[in-house]
Amino acid sequence: MFSSFSKFFLKSPDDAGVFQRMASENFKRYRAEYVQAIVCLLIIAGITAYSAWLMGPIVKDVFYGNDLNQALWLSGTVIVIFLIKGFVTYRQNVIMQRIGNNMVARYQRRLFDHLLNLDVGFFASQHSVALVSRLNQNVLGVRDMLNNVVLGYVRDLITLIALIGVMFYRDVYMSLAIFIIGPLALMTLAGYARRVKKIAREEVQINSQVATSMQEASHGIAVVKAFTMEDQLRVKLNTLTAEAENRSNKIARITARTSPLMETLAGFAIAAVIAYGGYRVIENGYEPSDLTSFMTALLLAYEPAKKLARLRVVLERSMVNARMIYEVLDVPIASGTKGSGEIKPDSLGNIEFKDVTFSYSGKYSNGETGESVLKAPPVISGMSFTVEAGRTTALVGPSGGGKSTIVALIQRFYAPESGAIEIDGISLENIDTFSLRNNMAYVSQNPILFQGSIRENLRYARPDATDIEIEQAAKSAQANDFISALPDGYDTLLGENGANLSGGQRQRLSIARAIVRDAPILLLDEATSALDNESEAQVQNALDGLMKGRTTLVIAHRLSTISSADKIVVVDGGKVVDQGTHKQLLKRTKGVYARLNNVSAG
Ligand SMILES: Nc1ncnc2c1ncn2[C@@H]1O[C@H](COP(=O)(O)OP(=O)(O)O)[C@@H](O)[C@H]1O
């Protein structure tokens, strides 16, 4: 039934595909509810048609036949059927809205689930707020679409058919004449639908840009004010909102154009019926009651016919929403592997880079420019080195050299283009990504904290950590003092990404989280860069304790952190340019290391 629908109302095969997919995912799931709603809609359609039919006996028996009993009986009938109609309409509304709300919840969960499974690279190609705003707009659009389809297809179409039945019953010839007008209207409307489609996509994109601008301004308000960027941002937002308004108006204009079109056609039809029907009553002795009933049916048919005719125009907008949702759902999930290899429970993990080459290139549709293709020269080229199990290896080198990328590769956020990364001799390709990451604790270059309390944030690292373990970790990271000084202590709720904390405090929480994780492999990306010398020294003490007996890869600039490492690997321009102990490297005075060393020592 719905395939014939989609063929009729949705011209492009692509649209039919999206619709079919949505329908098959949702109609089956809500079958019981839809059946109930459809029964309600059928009753409503039947009552509407019946009330047109009733005009026959009303005119004939009451106005001409002067039958008072019949008048009372008919008026009683009308009360009853309208009561039923009211109740059934209520039921149907509630059912449809419930389906819609549940659908929104399910699409949201599904999208979130899918987002969590996507490559880190996908998110690098998107603005987070734009993505989120687009998804939210689109989910609502999808809900409206299915409900519009059901309402349109079932209520309006069935009502129309029933009313047409009454019309044919009352007068076959006049009914046939009316049907010459119908197809004309449909053709015009198809043209409108095509235009709505294009504008609807632009509308969603502009709205998500508006959301992005607002979020950026509120997030970066300090910089906005410091650089007195207010006017520039205002102009930018004004342009965007004006554009969005313009698109919405365009859609409104096109959609509204369908009304006068239908109105005019209906006017012609009714005029024709009055003239021709009147002529037949007067000249041919045709029953006036039949004419009244026919005209009532015709007038009542106007609303559903109009809605049905506009359905495609309205649906185009939702169709755009649906397609954009599936564009995200269809992004293949992470290059993470489900290999059978596991890191041995007692292993500390000997990490080896074997001639690894990698470049950030990826192909994702970011919904704004369509396909965005990032093709960049290698960031890591022919890199070989070992992070020995149970030891500390430091990565040093100028910024942009590829150090953070190395840490990302070890966590399998990306797969190397060539060469291999092995842990205990097993290539990462063959290790289950989840098990791999479970063996790692990571402190990112920019501390990331989540909505919730400090305690919750620390516990994300290991859900079964006890409160005592959490506080112990915070103590080691020199975070306990400032946490205890907060009004709610460990239950203090964090602002957006910990906005109510200082950079150093955020970094200490991020270190505490890694301590809670208690994993054999430790990856520290400039973990102490935001700390002053004194707290750095204290945190470093804690980290030294933590590093003992673990495989640690530490990226740092400070001499104090680097000099105690078992091995130092100097990375520049995506290559390993030197490696050895602090003492060995110092002797080679011409290297990058010597330069770095001078800088940090001075
Ligand atoms: N997500 C990304 N997409 C594209 N290029 C990136 C991405 N992240 C980093 N780069 C590029 O890779 C190079 C190495 O960056 P990174 O590993 O962060 O260096 P480091 O940590 O040594 O400062 C830089 O030139 C940077 O511009």
Ligand SMILES: [Mg+2]
């Ligand atoms: Mg970095």
